[in-house]
Amino acid sequence: MSWAQIAIDGLALGAAYALVALGFVLILNAAGAVNFAQGDLVMAGGFAAIALASALPLDALPVPGLVLAPLVALCGGGAGWIVAEIAYRPLRHRPPVAVFIATIAVGIVLQHGANGIFGAAERRTPPLVSGDAVVVGGLTLSLQTLAIVATAAIVILLLHRLLERTQLGRRLRAAAEDPEMARALGIPVRRLTALAFALGAGLAALAGLLLANVYFVTPTAGLAFMLKAYIAVTIGGWGSLRGAVAGAFLVALFEVAAGRLFSASLADALLYAALLLALLFRPEGLFGEAAGRRA
Amino acid sequence: MKTVLFLAALAALHAAAAARAQERVHLPLLVPITGALALEGQSERDGALLALDPPAAAGDAARPLRPSHAVFDTGSNPQVAVQAFERAMAAEIRPRAMLGPIDGNSMLALLPLAEREKVALLSVSGTARLTELGNAYIFRFFPSDVVVKAAQARYAVEELQRRKIALVYQNTAYGQSGNEQLGRWIESLGAAVVYRNSVPVTTKELSGVIAQVRDSGADAVLLQLHSGSSALFLKQAARAGLALPIVGGSALHQPSTAALLEPAELKGVCAETASAPAADPGLAGFARTFRERMKSEPDAFALAAFDAVNAALAAARMPGPLAENLAKLRHAGLAMTYESDGKGNMAHDAIIVCYDGTSRTPRIAKRYARPHEAARR
């Protein structure tokens, strides 16, 4: 297998990780707290897609997953809104660690809800587009892989435009940066924070749909996604959206490349060893903090 | 034949042995229905429940034995398993037997407790270690890894005529126990392990592993992976065009694993197991009832638990301590005939199932009676 193939595999994996990590940062910036349920929201997105697929007549469609994608993202968004209302809002004036624990609890509920409803078997979501792999110059490009990368790229671009170019995006950022000031300016901080949760969870659910076709999903899968997103966000620079995307691709490419060179267990160990080294030489992430610390 | 046996087993719960008064037998089911091994644990629970909770259609004849049960989640964790054991022992009717969790490490934690409390511990775990510790209270109704790995290795070496084996195993108790046994059998059969890789459950992209297998020059792949990783390996191997025969561990016979794959991706793939209730025409009766009651496909773990519970109930009907009865019982179960080897191994046979690439239901390619004894010779 050539390195070009590895790069493509890493790109697809990285695209999905990037969605998870972006959602993580959106919520992090809005709530000032880590959403530990982010990985379980990915898992829940996968199962939501499975439930929707069995309820809808999708088999005849050439693009079953693409039809599902907006629905799944919407379900995820709704779940995010609920998380904001039950796990964040009652605790917003409390230490961030209280929100952290509340989201751990939400993650447990999601995991065991899925286990109770769907059982513990691995499941698979419908493909984004049905069709076989194309072989181009010795590279196997599965249509699914291409569709994942394309979908993630479009969503990331849309999100970028939303945050940078629209009034809503500016307000979202203002509410995240200084809620008191934003409130004084008449910005509805509460609704915008809930919206950030909804966006973050929607991205997670979408990632769940993309990942679960290629890599399957099981109720216990959340923690691994959570750890990957957490690593991506931290090495990318805590709180930085660009950093999160870069970190996600870096983690995915490392994972795939190390998995090609070494045993899979050793690849896991090397990821953590590399992280330690990176932190020792770049103690504030590879790309620096989003906001410089001032005394 | 198997159907008849199955019906007989169900009927046995209701009629027979009228000589003894209605004796209550309490059988706690200690099963990991949450956590990492919940898939296997849920199968195990469902098989046991089918044996304990016969359908109303079977009639309400006077039963000499009144079995009762309770389900205790062991959370795929030895600590939780030990807590479940103590809780189960506190029941109103003192249990004389329990179904133990499928994860070997939880079983290892329960063995000393079972010995102390003199409770027969029924097991469907394959971990070889369990019956090597001299414990008189373990009764394993799923063939040990010593047995099934012998069948898996013999199929690859003797039937498929392969000499250079790549071994890909999960970095869990299940994978490591299988890896150890497979390595031993492959070498004793005159073949060589040319490649080994230990795969975490969380590793999703296995294309690197597959490329390494190809580079190693292996002529067959033996897998000892859980359901999800098994399916990932087959899917990605098919995509990468890996044209080597693959013989998997028992996870590969599970209908839930095959459901993740297209039939074409399964072409030529084989797997060892104790039984294949969803595919074996001889077990159609069991499979039908199981599907009706449990709304899912039965696998070998479910059938092993079903047989184990029936054997325990048979032993309970005999006079004397239940564990001693089990040790000398010869039980004609649905999957096979069970009999202790003196160490608590009750199951000694294995089968190999293979997929032909047209459906997700495999056919039985070979039956091995005591494959480990033949291989040793």
Next chain:
Amino acid sequence: MSGRARIAAAGAAPLWLAAAAAVAMLAAAAGAYELRLLAIAGCYALAVLGYQFIFGRVGALSLAQGAFFGLGAYASALLALKLGWDFARSFPAAIALAVALAAVVGATVLRLASHYFALATLAVAELMHILVIEWVSLTGGGNGLPNVPGFVLFGWAVPRGWPVTAFVWAFAALGIALAANYSRSLYADGARLLRAEPLAAAAAGIDAAGRRLAAFLLSAAFGAAGGALYVHTLGVVSPEAMQFDVMVLILCMAVIGGRNAVAGAIVGALLLVHLPEWFRALEGWRYLAYGAGLLLVIVAAPEGIAGAVEAPWRRRLGTPAAPSGRTPIPDAAVPAARAAPFAEDRAILAVQGLAIAFGGNRALAGVTLFVRPGEILGLIGPNGSGKTTLLNLLSGFHRPDAGRIFLDGRDATRDPAWRRARAGIARSFQHGALAGDLTALDNVALAACGIRARAADVFRLPGRDAKRRRARDAALSALAKAGAAGAAHTMGADLAPAERRRVELARALVAEPRVILLDEPAAGLSDAEKAALRSALREIAARGIAIVVVDHGMPFLIPLASRVVCLDAGRVIAAGAPAEVVADPEVRRAYLGAGAVL
């Protein structure tokens, strides 16, 4: 001491009684199952007590506590199985191993800031987890190690059942005693300030790195102790004892119980071990109920159960009184400056060509100035001119890109903040940086201690009470001098803004500094209060202490300062007598042109 005060001083006494009663009640009615759960909770309680040192008190999110727990379990089990050691030897050895590992890890990763520290500890924990899985020949791999013996001490095996549970809880009680002792120590007060206001802590002479390391080592020791007890209670060890779920469980126990209350660790461990067991009847759904229960508890008691129980108790009793109500206020309330071994005209603090940039933004571009003992130097300049940045450089919070800082003729440019504090630079902050959960008195007293902290201060050993008493006496006189004696027993969080400034001034004074840096000390004060502050500052300066005051309010500063330096865009544009500087045309253009009123 009044009875009320004595109860309050005992802190979480009611919680203790409740917890002891609960344990006794459970043990009395217990069968093997209840005893088993209690014993397991005791093991986790120790790990949580340990976690409170690093996470609760110092506020560093370590994700390695689960790994230390697992390490203790594996180490004790391996020593027992492979070398035949009894518990009396394997237990201390397991703890020593964990502490040694924590020292290596701590020395390298403790300097990382919050999330990066968390990620680094996570990486260490995951590496250890992978190691125990893959090193099959030593650890048994995924299957782990069966048949770990029970507790054996010098040939005596602790009988199973309640003796084992009692044995575990005896260690837990020892851990509780140590942690409770710590929480009343000088160190713990410093940790509170460190967590709430790290910069203020450094300015009070508290060596943050040293304290974080001490807390990390303690947490590892307690974690390994819990794990070692756990493995002999359970009889097996497998990678499940070291996986991330254990870390999450310990974290939840700490937060649910109460991050800083010793009783919180016990309540958290007991509750979260029992909670999933209460829902056993739900079979496969039971962890769903557990998760929902966890959510309810954290929403109902965000500061932890111990916090929720303590809060109304505190309110009823009023704020805790000082241990000694009759501390005499010394006549000479202002501490004398240390005998000055330098000439009057020699600068105590001097900087040369100081420059620093933040992300390309030049905050200071070559500042040179000095201050003599007994002098009050006013630092003025428009917003963003670099005044506070200069103070931060003087305090040692940032390291300059260029330039040097001399303290009493010695180059102190590379000294960390706490060391400069100990060398005699004290300071106040714009926003009044106090620990909210300490009284004003203790906020000031801990600065007196911080300057002369010793490792032995970690625990409240005999003789340390006298030290604390002396610190409180000094604090009381400093408060009196700063005009805040009346607020001595008010909690930091409850102080009015003007009081906060006075308390901060007192904290600066108590360390017997040679230079005091004050950042806008008069902001928000009434005219009368300003006048009082001015005379207090003059009196301090008269003792030979140099004072640097940053302030916007010219009417406050001009009559006070002996000299004034004006900064603009990171440069000194004028320096000299107040009247001269104010009259300087460049100053007028840069600063007064902006509309400020003289």
